[in-house]
Amino acid sequence: MPTINETFALYSERFMLLAGIAYVAALIAFAWDLVNNSKKGRTTQQQSLAYALTSQPGVTEQKIPARAGTTGRGTTEFQEAAPVLEGPEGRGERPTSQHSVQRPGLMADDSMRYGLAGPRKPARIGVSLTVLAAAIHVAAVLSRGLAAGRVPWGNMYEFCTTGALVVILVFLLVLTRRDLRFVGTFVIGLVLVMLTAASVAFWTPAGHLVPALQSYWLVIHVSIAVVSSALFTLTFALSVLQLLQSRRETSLAIDKPDSLVFLRLVPSALSLENMAYRINAIAFIGWTLTLMFGAIWAEKAWGRFWGWDTKEVWTFVIWVVYAGYLHARATRGWTGTRAAWLSIVGYLCVVFNFAIVNVFFSGLHSYAGVGS
Amino acid sequence: MGPTKEHPPATAKSDTGAPVLPRLGAVGTVRWIWRQLTSMRNALLLLLLLAVAAVPGSLFPQRPVNPSVVTQYLKDHPGYGPWLDKFQFFNVYSSVWFSAIYLLLFISLIGCVVPRARAHWKAMRSAPPRTPKRLSRLPEYGTLELPESSGISAGQAVQDAARLLRRRRYRVHVYDAGGERPSVAAERGLIREVGNLLFHVSLIGVLVCVAIGGLFGYRGQKILVEGDTFVNTLVGYDQFSPGANFNPTRLDPFAITLNKFDVTFDRSSAAHYGQPIDFTAAVTVTDKPGAEPVKRILKVNDPITVGGASFYLVGNGYAPVVTIKDGAGKTAFSGPVVSIPSDGAYTSLLVIKAPDARPSQLGFVGFFLPTALVNDQGISYASDPDPLNPRLNLNSYYGDLGLNAGQPRNVYTLDTKNLTPLNNRNLKAGGIVLAPGQSYTLPEGKGSISFDGIKRYVGIDIRHDPGQLGVLIFALAALAGLIASLFIGRHRAWVRTGTHPDGRTMVEYGLLARGENHRLAAEAAAIGRLLTKEWSAPATNTNPLAKDQ
Numbered sequence A: 001m002p003t004i005n006e007t008f009a010l011y012s013e014r015f016m017l018l019a020g021i022a023y024v025a026a027l028i029a030f031a032w033d034l035v036n037n038s039k040k041g042r043t044t045q046q047q048s049l050a051y052a053l054t055s056q057p058g059v060t061e062q063k064i065p066a067r068a069g070t071t072g073r074g075t076t077e078f079q080e081a082a083p084v085l086e087g088p089e090g091r092g093e094r095p096t097s098q099h100s101v102q103r104p105g106l107m108a109d110d111s112m113r114y115g116l117a118g119p120r121k122p123a124r125i126g127v128s129l130t131v132l133a134a135a136i137h138v139a140a141v142l143s144r145g146l147a148a149g150r151v152p153w154g155n156m157y158e159f160c161t162t163g164a165l166v167v168i169l170v171f172l173l174v175l176t177r178r179d180l181r182f183v184g185t186f187v188i189g190l191v192l193v194m195l196t197a198a199s200v201a202f203w204t205p206a207g208h209l210v211p212a213l214q215s216y217w218l219v220i221h222v223s224i225a226v227v228s229s230a231l232f233t234l235t236f237a238l239s240v241l242q243l244l245q246s247r248r249e250t251s252l253a254i255d256k257p258d259s260l261v262f263l264r265l266v267p268s269a270l271s272l273e274n275m276a277y278r279i280n281a282i283a284f285i286g287w288t289l290t291l292m293f294g295a296i297w298a299e300k301a302w303g304r305f306w307g308w309d310t311k312e313v314w315t316f317v318i319w320v321v322y323a324g325y326l327h328a329r330a331t332r333g334w335t336g337t338r339a340a341w342l343s344i345v346g347y348l349c350v351v352f353n354f355a356i357v358n359v360f361f362s363g364l365h366s367y368a369g370v371g372s
Numbered sequence B: 001m002g003p004t005k006e007h008p009p010a011t012a013k014s015d016t017g018a019p020v021l022p023r024l025g026a027v028g029t030v031r032w033i034w035r036q037l038t039s040m041r042n043a044l045l046l047l048l049l050l051a052v053a054a055v056p057g058s059l060f061p062q063r064p065v066n067p068s069v070v071t072q073y074l075k076d077h078p079g080y081g082p083w084l085d086k087f088q089f090f091n092v093y094s095s096v097w098f099s100a101i102y103l104l105l106f107i108s109l110i111g112c113v114v115p116r117a118r119a120h121w122k123a124m125r126s127a128p129p130r131t132p133k134r135l136s137r138l139p140e141y142g143t144l145e146l147p148e149s150s151g152i153s154a155g156q157a158v159q160d161a162a163r164l165l166r167r168r169r170y171r172v173h174v175y176d177a178g179g180e181r182p183s184v185a186a187e188r189g190l191i192r193e194v195g196n197l198l199f200h201v202s203l204i205g206v207l208v209c210v211a212i213g214g215l216f217g218y219r220g221q222k223i224l225v226e227g228d229t230f231v232n233t234l235v236g237y238d239q240f241s242p243g244a245n246f247n248p249t250r251l252d253p254f255a256i257t258l259n260k261f262d263v264t265f266d267r268s269s270a271a272h273y274g275q276p277i278d279f280t281a282a283v284t285v286t287d288k289p290g291a292e293p294v295k296r297i298l299k300v301n302d303p304i305t306v307g308g309a310s311f312y313l314v315g316n317g318y319a320p321v322v323t324i325k326d327g328a329g330k331t332a333f334s335g336p337v338v339s340i341p342s343d344g345a346y347t348s349l350l351v352i353k354a355p356d357a358r359p360s361q362l363g364f365v366g367f368f369l370p371t372a373l374v375n376d377q378g379i380s381y382a383s384d385p386d387p388l389n390p391r392l393n394l395n396s397y398y399g400d401l402g403l404n405a406g407q408p409r410n411v412y413t414l415d416t417k418n419l420t421p422l423n424n425r426n427l428k429a430g431g432i433v434l435a436p437g438q439s440y441t442l443p444e445g446k447g448s449i450s451f452d453g454i455k456r457y458v459g460i461d462i463r464h465d466p467g468q469l470g471v472l473i474f475a476l477a478a479l480a481g482l483i484a485s486l487f488i489g490r491h492r493a494w495v496r497t498g499t500h501p502d503g504r505t506m507v508e509y510g511l512l513a514r515g516e517n518h519r520l521a522a523e524a525a526a527i528g529r530l531l532t533k534e535w536s537a538p539a540t541n542t543n544p545l546a547k548d549q
């Protein structure tokens, strides 16, 4: 057993604090971005409504030929036959590749790609600060691991700090491909909550693992659980925004005033839903692995792969809820808002499993005693 | 797609059971129930119900895991406890309602998978469906035109497109090859549905294997003090729970001897001082009578497998060695007594019964403290898990231990109802406090007790689960199916050509996803590019609403 390196442990704490400060700065930048755009939003809304009103006929005119899919004279003759559509066979098919009608200025672009809406300085600052904070955070987590001479996820404090780092890394990774800066405030806020909870409620000095946790399954099982939870965190944010955006879309459709102007930065509810689905699908595979590896580890440690221990119950509940979510996406009448709610409920179960079950429920956590 | 959203007749698997209630008599009713049960919406509701039903098992103590906690709970909540018990809230996972939900779910699953498998089998063996009349109505659509000068006829263009699509791993079929408007129909990603079916079938496999394990397996517990040997026979166990169909002659006749048990506590870190960091049991295993004994190491997370059974290190503690002499000076008890630790400092409860003592039976209850300190109220407590200052603190009783009545008694509790106290804090004689090597003479000439030394013991679980490997295999199959089903996009593509009166060859293509497929637009763009490159034709119009131009 390597000795605990107290110097590294101290560094880790310092770094963690610094990372926290940098996250607060990033949070402010992202919040500024939202406020900034809400202000702009009020003016654009006027313009956009005006645009919608004046150009209405034009829009329809453009649309009809587009829908018919012709410009070449010759092609029209292909479309004269009766409209037989190879439909989705009654399965609720999400129009994933359909291009929903957009209202310029009122919503972000559905493709969630960069560079379509012009530069957003505060958001850029936010991302830079997040990268900086993440770098310090990596140093903090690494030095914690070095201090203890093992992977830095062996107790609540470490789950929280490492988990927060993974949330940020996943977020930054997704940011390289899609412009999800609109969830920046949310994600950074959540990470700050996790770091605060870690240092206030769960603080534990660096130490060795109890024998029950000394297994390579800790490395495999917990890391996958943490990554999946980070992905679920993102989809939770997307689903919440989806619900808000879909309410906003309804009220905009009947020309009510825009009460949630900051959602101007956010794409349409449908594309949020599709993005959430794609991430949830990956996270669900991750959670399935978490469950399976957990079962294999439980077999090694306790002699049974499944025993309905509290932790196992909740892992199962989460798995079933997200299975329900995936089903909902394929069930007529359950897509959209209901699916979003399932995604939210699933995430609440994840939080419950972590925060409440670990702290307040007794399970198979002590090995000193004889269970007789 | 405009208001004419048409669906072909819904098939049984996906019918959401619109509330048309035909008066059809018994057969009709059964069919109606069946269709309800196998509808996607009810599968979803059953899934959500399963999640909800699993929760109480984490809120209330469960009998199979913790029977004593349930008993305590019932004692503490005399009001609603029995009601909860009546509705099986202490046996959630074998309760009628929980079982009903998952059985219904699995029936629904079978009812869902079988027709789907049949339909998919047919789909895989037939050609991709005929090209729709109006490709322009598909979610992805594009056209190209080839000038007359290119010399590519409509028929030639379709053959080219078919070749390109085949190379892109589509299955293709050319319709109306010689006709005026030949077309090619192509389909890709049928593995997606195979994956989905594999996933759902494997879930059934997992359930069946779990049931096999429960029926034919066994699980038992044994406490082994250093030097003790356990032989895997029914009488050898402290506790044994066989599956309903378990046959005791199937116990592998191995033997385990605990030679030594080593515990390491953290001494280097101030914050975690005294926390265990290693448990290592040195054991000797004999596979069957007469076999060569083999020395092995048993650790937490590292079980040993012998034959079909495995054993696991799940607990440990101290077993003080005591000798009790009765009033007549005869040895009434001698040996290690297993004590049960109740905290991290191994404050260990112990009970000693000497039913052979004469003239009266003797009983002792108390604590073993590996490192005893005394607080300012004169009460001893354990301050460290290692035996640095070991003490036995006991109360003693004499009288009828109640062991002769033939009822099974818990060896870890002493029923003092019919006993007379000899030693405790409130009596003049006081309690018994012994350090190793010391002995104490009981009052009233009832005998003596000596504390001879300390041994350690381990708690092991022995388990045989014939379903386990099957569960693993089906779980892996489910995982593979799940990955295929979630990440393989299934879609169809059609290309149709025709000759314009002015001699140009007109080409149009359309794509349709089946199920989730976010890559459809990218695929359409890729096909458009391929076709354009093949003919070096100017694309006249890809989908004008597509973002990626």
Ligand code: HEM
Binding pocket: A322, A323, A326, A327, A329, A330, B013, B037, B038, B039, B040, B043, B047, B105, B106, B108, B109, B110, B112, B113, B195, B196, B199, B200, B203, B481, B482, B485, B486, B515, B516
């Ligand atoms: C034990 C309960 C069940 C679980 C845990 C479960 C889980 C899942 C999961 C995770 C998916 C998404 C992955 C995939 O597409 O393969 C899925 C898809 C699907 N399930 Fe289930 N399922 C269960 C029962 C059922 C039942 C009873 C039905 C039929 C009524 C059903 C019908 C379907 C269908 C049609 C899909 C495909 C959806 C799509 O194409 O997107 N499942 N299921």
